[in-house]
Amino acid sequence: MERSTIFAGFGGQGILFAGRVLAEAAMVEGREVLWIPSYGPEMRGGTASCTVIVADRQIGSPIVDRADHAVVLNPPSMARYTPLVAAEGLLVVNTTLIEAEPGRDDIEVLSVPCTALARRAGDDKLVSVVALGALVGRRRFVEPGSIHAAFTRVLGSKRPDMIALDIAAFDAGYEAGLEEVIA
């Protein structure tokens, strides 16, 4: 088993954090994982992305040309990363900010108002965490309990006050992914 996920959006939407949490969750499950940020000049232009590969064996290419999942939180990210999703892969679209259709009929599209759900959960900066929840709800390639544990590992020493909020946002996204809620 090997699953690659691209997270992409604006800087400030927690893209790198969501990827880090997924990587941490995969690691606590004893699996192989690779997290790689985009660190090029595009970060300074205001967009951010990272790739997380989770596998039960040694990981090869850090460059993903057939993503199993892409999580896109703003319109430029959808335009850029939709073509990289493999056939039958999953595209999680933040419909709060993206009105356009992804324009592919060979992939699964999960439309979730991530920003709105994050706001409802307490902080719209948690938009990536909601999207991560939706992803895991729809394609359960890591256990939600591992994600909960990962929040504690990542935030434990720096922002323990945020753990409960992050878990609530993740759970809201997870429910949306499970129930195929399209708002």
Added chain:
Amino acid sequence: MAVLDRPAGAGRPHVVASPPGTGVEAPLPDRVLMKGNEAIAEAAIAAGCDAYFGYPITPQAELLEWMARRMPEEGRAFVQAESELAAINMALGAAAAGARVLVSSSSPGISLMAEGMSYMAGSRLPVVLVNVMRGGPGLGSIGASQADYLQATKGHGHGDYRVPVLAPSSIAEAIELVGDAFVLAERYRTPVMILADGILGQAMEPVVPRFRSIPKPTADWILEGAAGRDPRVVRSLHIRPDELEEANEVLQATYAEITAKERRWAGESLDGAEVVVVAYGTAARVARTAVERAREDGLRAGLFRPITLWPFPAPALREAAAGARAVLAVELSAGQLVEDVRLAIEGTVPVFHHGRTGGMVPSPDEVVAAMRKAWAVTPGKAPTRPGTVTPETAPGGVR
């Protein structure tokens, strides 16, 4: 709990009390996620690095940052120098005084250090240098690159010298090679380079945070005060040509010994491979995925991954490629590794190249296409009808 309900070998059987409020048992944190830059730094500290000198540059900045925090905690020396020239010459001085020294930079900074590296090679000083390569030439880009291969393996500064060059392709391997680099440096009294790239520096992978400590051999050449004994001299200046030639002969004898004893490489799926892909570092990881995809499509491909770039594992490559119909060098450069591949193969098998430059990285499918093309334009060892093979009709080709 479901957290631990994983296939055999995938999980670790340690369970501790649940973190409050999470409702799950957390396995013991016996692995941690580390960036390549951070892991290299911590591995050097564990190995017993006494002193670090550097100057910030992307994409290796986290290495210097990690050292800035951790070296003082360990009571060791950290200096952010005023320039790369200063850093490398501080390293030279510290090494001459017997310190175990690490220096790191990225491509443009390594060029600035070239003079000092030549002096250290000439003075026979054990120093470990890390180059986290970025796009060039000039100031270039901050993207991952392997365009410093020739600089690293053929000599950065002036004079007849080489340095062993170790090329990790994962963070776990980088950790191992840091320890090995100090061993080689001290065993042969030579600078050693670890050649990484921006992706390896910036990516995170799980590592077991127990790094090797490297015992320090006694040395009869370090400058530690001459009270009660004859003075020692560490220098690269030998103004009499006959003396300099003698010093060069010592270096060349050392390089011959390193070449005989220290060549390292790894291979995958090489048995019966028709196309042998040669790649190191990040390019080797892309190539590994490409080889897997090609094999799924029926193209018999294998991967030869040099770990020491100098000394280059030429005899092993020649042997691995002996039955192949094509050899393909894949690298993040316009064609540097491929020169050593051609020298190793000595014309016995056609050699092809696929590279990207400037910080661009080839995709696995791109490499698969290059493999098909190499297969298609070369005559097979088994008879094929001439004129019928194209990239499209090669195994796994577009049908």
